[in-house]
Amino acid sequence: MSRIVVVGAGVGGLATAARLAATGHEVTLFERAETVGGKLGRHSRDTPAGTFHFDTGPSLLTLPQVFTDLFLDTGAKLDEYLDLVPLDPIVRHHFPGYGGGAATVLDSCAEPGAFAARIGAVFGPEAEADWERFWRRAGRIWHAAWRDILRSSVDSPLDLARLAWRLGDLAAIRPGQSLRGLGRSHLRDPRLRMLLDRYATYTGADPRRAPAALAAVPYAELAFGGWYLRGGLGGLADALLSRCLDLGVVVQTGTTVTGINAAGGRVHGVRLAGATAPVPADVVVANVDALTVYRDLLPRPDRLAGLADRSLAGFVLLLGVRGASGLAHHNVFFPTDYDAEFDAVFGDAGRGVPARPAADPTVFVTVADDPAVRPAGHESWFVLVNAARQGRSLTSIDWRRPGLAEAYADRILDVLAARGVDVRDRLLFREIRTPADLATATGTPGGAIYGTAGGMLRPANRGPVPGLFLVGGSTHPGGGLPMVTLSAQIVAARIGAA
Template identity: 35%
Template sequence: MKKIIVIGGGLGGLAAAVTLAHAGFHVRLFEKNRHLGGKLMPVHLGSYSFDFGPNTITMPQVFKGIIEQTGERAEDYFDLIPLQSHTRNHFPDGATLDFSSDAAEMEKEIARFSSRDAANYSAFLKEVARLYGMSERYFFPATFQSWKDYVSPSLGLALLRARPAETLHHFFSRYFSDKRLIQSLDRYATYIGSSPFKAPATFSMIAHLELAQGVYYTKGGNVRIAEAFAAVAQKHGAILHTETEVQKILIENGQATGVVLADGRTFEADLVILNGDLLSAYPKLVEERFRSSFTDDKIRRFEPSISAFVITAGLSTRLPGLKHHNVFFSGDYQQEFDDLFSKQRYSEEPTVYISNSSYTDSDAAPEGDNLFILVNAPALASDGSLQIKPELYKERIYDFLQTYGLDIRSHVVEERVFTPVFLKDKFNAYRGSLYGPSSHRKADAFLRPANASTDIENLFFIGGSTHPGGGSPIVTMGGQNLARQIISKHKT
């Protein structure tokens, strides 16, 4: 059976490792960090635990499917808890709007703002379900390995029916009139690192995931999913190396033949899978002379997605009014995105997301709230500069939350700040961005970099910067899809 090397232990790489190892391939995975799971990283500060990466889990069937394809029970590895009323949206006028996966409850919530909007909610759900269904049928299962895979008539028709020319903000505005409700929905653009005023309406399908299929939390932390994937991969024979960095991909006669590690060791392989940020990892591991279709100049032309400024704060008490997921909106959302992308600067008045998993799982913070506080940030400047002083910007965020009556400073016991520089250094993220290219250009939204190198045979790509895109269930699905393609072609 062929030898396969996976570079990077994010969810996509782990999903591929499980699938390939179960099929009998010799799988060896190298991860430069101590933990597996990529941005789904555990953070511990004293008695407080945090998930650094995806705090919102959707599409539970995808994560369960990675385990269950091996004949095992996902429930034996992790417990996914449904959060029916999952996100509280706070607005400058003092109003709050709770998002729920119960349609009747959502209609009641929306009716408090607009009876007309509430009446349109059912039609809205129907349309976002249609868009999700198209993605599920045409985009998610595919693995694009050459330009020919992009030109099928069925895919072309699907693209035209997916509202590619309409922005996300315009789409929401056709169904709803209340600016606060629209602002709450517009935030889904940040799930793909983009602006709702530029990203295609196709991504309104995210609303279907949260408002129809539901939002989940993994008991003990969402990192349990990555830990489960790693355990099952090893159980089926995969060899997982942590704290082991790959320095170079070996290329011979136009084929990937193995890797060289930072410590000088060499490992041969029949196929190599790169699970990482394509815009930074590919040029780092492969000399430009071998990748004429993906030159350094081409990489520089991509617009990076947004990054994040994060505070993990362990408090001495539990603050009233917080749910598991919370959003505190700025007064001018459009200006905020103009700052992030057009001006490439930090917003003076940023929208603040707070995950408080102790609301659902008190073991995550026995003494008080464990607040994962995230603000959208611009990608690093081309020279790598940060543009702000982290401590000063942290205080600005605390000042902003204070206007909502949320006093963080008085109760902080443990605290740590993470900037886009951390994302660049820890995860090799291109200019510190969260999702590689933004989804503003139609080519970057629908035709993300393919899953196979066009220049190097037997070199494959998975992760949020490649097809089918970012988000924990999507990259997981992408890893499994690629592995299945390899199995169908190479298993003897």
């Protein structure tokens, strides 16, 4: 039995702690915030009409089997803790008109044949045939990734070479091709290309630079379904905390880890703010951003290359809305020029073009049809647009600049109104969350939603010194609830095998 310290009580840290405690290890978990959950945040607002509740992080759960396995492996059943509701549509896509045509709406669903038929009904038979051809390709990518990558350690790019003998996998994944290139080679309708491009943002990446292998992301969502957790996805953090406590994990919130002790070339423990003596440990699992680990907790300049380079943050509005909107649970309102949005958000340091708020952004709106999260006769809206990270460089924005956040909030509401969803005269309140706010609340550098690494290949789960492991969205296999939970499974297995 090892003494293990987990740094950070996000989903990755909680899931790792539960798995390790279930196998007999002595686990202590330190969290800098007063509550657990990390980016799986929650917020409530009391009004005379009643209380509004918001998920301020993920709003969609995919790959439910990953969570079923987590609870079973730690001695429980998923449905004893979580009430999952399947969504149809998973996402309602609102596309602008092209060539003088009318705007169109496409609802995604978890039955591949039914979704293809919906595409045919909205965009025509050629688009349906294109999507079916793309879907076969995405399935090949998904199965190769699931078999060899997503549940296995990838400590370096060389580890991916084990796929080289499977020529069919290489033909499907096509290393070097972008997700944008994959879309253009399979999909003629610009709206389907736009739909595919959006999935690059799930990993914090620009679709023009993201690898084609990210086609596995829409495949996972559309093949296995999207789910809502009744009462809000923040309840997942409560369930994982309950498992940890039942298994004997010591959880200390409001406790900041300031360093990892690794004198002599291996981990010995961690240092806490305000403590006079370090906490001893045989193993340390860091559920904080890899940039924070290698810049602050265990300085390793050689590990910083590529981190905080090109990864998305988000600008958020929390709205209390009177009346019913008729929107789906998840809605995406696309702009006419998607590339202009990415040009704005990422900037171009090479040409000296700074990042800036996108003037006509894609707008994501989540409206849960759940009486538990809003007063009768009202709706709780979570509104998200892609945004540059908090900072003062050419590829970031200082969101703390006076007046900027309020002005951009006005702009987003105007954009929604222009796209046919005007709630400006039905607002009880609005609250703003910028990338600077997320950085402060979760300790995520720059407020990067999916970790500072971005893209497909993330920092390894095994650290550079024996006894150190990394878990969470900034590490392999990536961001999003199922990937973070799989990273916990990988780390727990490696510790168990040591």
